[in-house]
Amino acid sequence: MKKKIAILFGGQSTEHEVSRSSGASVLRNIDQSKYDIYPIGITKEGLWFEYTGAVENIEDGKWETDEYYKIADGQNLLFNKEVDVVFPVLHGLFGEDGTIQGMCKLSNIPCVGPGVMASAICMDKIYTKYLLEKFNVKQADYVVVNAFEYDQNKELIIDKIEKKLGYSVFIKPSNGGSSVGISKAHNKSELMLGVEEALKYDRKILVEQAINAREIEVAVLGNDSPEASVPGEVIPAKEFYDYEAKYKSEASKLLIPAALSSVKLDVIKAEAIRIYQILDCAGMARVDFLVDKETEEVYLNEVNTIPGFTKISMYPKMWQATGKTYIGLIDELIELAIERNNK
Ligand SMILES: Nc1ncnc2c1ncn2[C@@H]1O[C@H](COP(=O)(O)OP(=O)(O)O)[C@@H](O)[C@H]1O
Ligand SMILES: [Mg+2]
Numbered sequence: 001m002k003k004k005i006a007i008l009f010g011g012q013s014t015e016h017e018v019s020r021s022s023g024a025s026v027l028r029n030i031d032q033s034k035y036d037i038y039p040i041g042i043t044k045e046g047l048w049f050e051y052t053g054a055v056e057n058i059e060d061g062k063w064e065t066d067e068y069y070k071i072a073d074g075q076n077l078l079f080n081k082e083v084d085v086v087f088p089v090l091h092g093l094f095g096e097d098g099t100i101q102g103m104c105k106l107s108n109i110p111c112v113g114p115g116v117m118a119s120a121i122c123m124d125k126i127y128t129k130y131l132l133e134k135f136n137v138k139q140a141d142y143v144v145v146n147a148f149e150y151d152q153n154k155e156l157i158i159d160k161i162e163k164k165l166g167y168s169v170f171i172k173p174s175n176g177g178s179s180v181g182i183s184k185a186h187n188k189s190e191l192m193l194g195v196e197e198a199l200k201y202d203r204k205i206l207v208e209q210a211i212n213a214r215e216i217e218v219a220v221l222g223n224d225s226p227e228a229s230v231p232g233e234v235i236p237a238k239e240f241y242d243y244e245a246k247y248k249s250e251a252s253k254l255l256i257p258a259a260l261s262s263v264k265l266d267v268i269k270a271e272a273i274r275i276y277q278i279l280d281c282a283g284m285a286r287v288d289f290l291v292d293k294e295t296e297e298v299y300l301n302e303v304n305t306i307p308g309f310t311k312i313s314m315y316p317k318m319w320q321a322t323g324k325t326y327i328g329l330i331d332e333l334i335e336l337a338i339e340r341n342n343k
Pocket of ligand 1: 140170172176177178179180182208209210211212213215236240241242288290301302
């Protein structure tokens with residue numbers, strides 16, 4: 001019997017649109033001779049629908065008003081165990097953060113990607129830092145800012161950041177993605193604006209020393225014995241890899257493999273696997289590093305447990321360069337989800 005696979009797309013995060021593209025790509029490419037597919041769209045408001053209309057309508061968002069093909073309540077498919085595996089092609093909060101993973105766990109349905117705890121930790125940049133520090137994973141110096149404390153005494157906090165980090169710094173919501181709410185500050189006024197901006201997205205934020213770095217990413221796949229892809233490099237079209245440089249600008253370049261020595265590439269691959277295992281990831285994750293342009297020192301930037309998944313996204317492309325096809329990758333992820341659920 002064919003396995004029934006729910007493909008979740010959209011979702012309530014700031015990365016809703018990105019998820020629609022990733023989801024559409026999975027739907028276009030998944031092997032329909034092996035699986036019965038249940039596409040489930042989640043609106044920004046958090047309503048779930050099984051959607052059986054055209055995939056183009058998912059990409060441009062028209063699916064939401066395509067009432068004829070919105071055939072059922074998508075959550076019921078999970079709660080009533082009508083599907084065998086869930087593939088949440090959702091980025092950001094309410095998808096990549098352990099919440100959907102918890103829902104699947106309650107229904108005892110295998111879910112593609114890391115489980116509840118790993119998803120939650122990787123979603124939260126501050127907690128990722130706290131945990132990896134204990135294992136001497138090199139990361140940029142930082143200061144944590146909490147909204148309540150910042151409101152009490154802005155000057156004191158800005159002062160602390162300037163003393164500890166100097167300039168330039170990056171300011172990020174702790175729980176975020178696709179660079180939404182992130183800015184780079186070169187001076188005090190930019191820092192204050194950046195902090196206020198990031199606090200719109202999260203009540204705790206991270207201010208990080210800017211590294212003059214190349215951005216090197218590694219795709220990791222597996223449960224107990226994960227493998228790493230050849231590392232790739234992102235060359236942003238702008239001063240940093242912001243939302244526009246990621247999705248709108250043609251000029252950002254992807255280079256696979258990254259132009260580093262093979263010794264360096266091996267060091268980065270091994271570190272990616274070590275980090276994946278410390279965080280107790282399963283299924284997949286994309287581990288992103290910053291490599292100092294001068295010293296080639298390797299800093300962890302972040303771990304994405306549901307990385308961009310269009311055919312031209314880094315995660316599938318790095319696997320392609322390592323010898324795994326997009327369609328085969330989807331099969332492996334489904335098998336890994338089933339394997340992990342059974343133990
Ligand atoms: N400490 C840093 N030094 C240099 N560049 C950084 C630093 N932190 C973030 N960036 C830049 O900002 C981008 C987005 O930051 P990131 O932490 O990856 O957030 P997101 O989860 O939104 O992708 C990175 O791809 C990189 O271009
Ligand atoms: Mg990133």
